[in-house]
Amino acid sequence: MANQNILRITKEIKNIQQGNDLSIAVAHQDEDIRSVKAMILGTPGSPYEYGFFEFSVKFGQEYPSKPPKVEAKTTNNGRTRFNPNIYSGGKVCLSILGTWHGELPGEEWSSAQGLESILWSIQSLMSNDPYGNEPGFENRATDEDKKKNEAYCAKIRHETIRVAVIQKLEQMLGIQADGLLPKPSESEKWSDDSSDDEDEEETKEKLKWEPFNDWQKRRFLWYYETYLTTIETHAPKHKEGDKFDIMPFEGGSNTMDGTFQYGQLGKRLLRVKEAIDKETEDWAQEGLAAKQRDSSKAYAMQSQFNVVKHSQKGGGIANIDLELENDNPFAWIVTYFGKPGSNLDGGIFKIKISTSVRFPDEQPRVKVITPIYHHRVSKDGVLCYTPNKPDEMKNHIQTIVYALEEESPPYDPRTIVNPEASKMFFGSDDDKKKYSRSQRRSAQDSLDFGM
Structure with a gap:
């Protein structure tokens, strides 16, 4: 039974990790698969929008006959209750977890349910x-109740940005809320003092296990414009x-409890963005240092570059050229030539792929250097x-090209990083025409960029 228990948990974790759901993530340490960390992205369009909410999941020996124990970790050190069903002490009240008594058939736990259904329920x-x-x-829908819900949403929205976004990123980046200079980031702690990769890995293992840091940083860059818009929209209220x-x-x-401090949140949000951008720039120096000491990671990244470059001679990935920036295997420059017949036809766009020496644990950060009007590219080029x-x-490069060229993607608010362009792209026929004109104009302007 114990082996079946482990196999079941392993399969559920693997299914989530290999799935394409952008809003949930799970991780465990090798020595304890029954102890899982989970991250849930706040629902788009809600007051929880794009917040990072962490939970611990403890599977017992009787799983799946009995549900696991789930505890909320994003609570501002036990001071913030984010939902009537998510307590400041970490308790999660759900009938399928046995922590609340549902009134309808099928609300209770069954062995047919699993980790993914729990996370979706939360x-x-x-x-x-x-x-x-x-x-x-x-079921209360009086005017007074509606006002109460609006007031509740207002403080949840504020605390989502403050606690579940800014505070989380400040902690992992070593930024203090008062704006003092950041302490060395984790990447700096891991890097060039190590004489070889083995020492670097030992140093990394000594740090507190935080498997979602990179996951959160990448999404912060995606949704920065949305966070900023939320602050600008609600601050006057x-x-x-x-x-x-x-x-x-x-x-x-x-x-x-708390007070509205949107003015401070705007400043703190910008400092987080600047710190992540600085960290991305530092990756290039780490990469060059790794190359100079003949690191196995530098060799592996150079080999990946050579494979892609060689494949281009035989047709490879359509519409691109590839080179290294400063002969650095961790800094790739992709030149993308707009797909013939598309709105980007004739355009020439420079794309920088910054890669960490901890790849693939830290995923590349991609920025379109040439201004482009696209619903999958933020105003800042992310x-x-x-x-x-x-x-x-x-x-990675294949998926980047696919994202730029996909003509009729399904609507998914989690992929919206340019709200203005997305509103046009998924809007009325007139909106779509405006989007096409703006995109064709950006293709034309790309020819003059950098001249």
């Missing part, structure tokens, strides 16, 4: 009507220092894409 709590998650309030409303079901230490084979650089 994510479903992160809605536009969190007030209605509290028992006794779910709340005077700096105004206290949050207390909900009828909040009490004791199980509350979400390109949103998800490779099928994250450890193969060739697949």
Whole structure:
């Protein structure tokens, strides 16, 4: 039975890790597969939008006959209750977990359910009507209740950005909330003092295990424009220092207390963005240092470059040219030639792929240097894409080209990194025509860029 238990858990974890859901992630350390960390991305369009919510999942010996124990970790050190069903102390109230008694058939736990269904159930709590998650309030629709829900959403929205985005990134980057200079980042702690790769790995193992740092940083870059827009939109609605409303079901230490401080959040958000950009720039220096000491990682990355470069002679990936920046195997420059017949036809776009010496544990950060109007590219040039084979650089480039050329993708708000362009791309026929004109114009302008 114990072996079946382990096999079941292993399969569920693997299915999530190999899936294409951009909003959930799971990880475990090799020595303890029953102890899982999970990350849930806040639901787009809700007050939890693109927040990073971490949970611990502990599987017992009786799983799947009995559900695992789940605890919320994004609680501001036990001070913030993010939902009527997600307590500040970490308790997650769900009928399928046995922590709440459901009233409808099928709400209780069954062995047919699993880790993925648990995470989806938790994510479903992160809605536009969190007030209605509290028992006794779910069917109340008076004007007063609507106002209460609006007030509840307002403070959840603020605390999502403050606690579940900015604070998390500040902690992992070593930035203090008061704006003091950052301490050395984890990448700096891991890098050039090591004489060889083995020493580097030993140093890394001594650090606290945080498997989602890179996952969060990449998504922060994707959704930075959305975070910024949220602050700019809601700051005028709340005077700096105004206290949050207390909900009828909040009490004791199980509350979400605080004040609106959107002005400070805007400054802190920018500092996080600058720190991640600086970290990305530092990767190039780490890469050159690795090359100079003949690191096996530098050799492996150079080999991947040679494979892709050689494949181009035989046709390879359409519409691109490839080179190294400063002969650095960790800094790739892709020249993308707009697909013939598309809106980008005739355009020439420079794309920089910055890769860490910890690849693939840290995934490449891709920036389109040449200005381009595209729903998958932020105003700052950050390109949103998800490779099928994250450890193969060739697949990264293939997926980048595919993202730029995909003509009729399904609507997925999690891939929206340029809200203005996305609104046109997925809008009315007139909007789509405006999008096409803007994209063709960017292709024309690309020919003059850098001249």
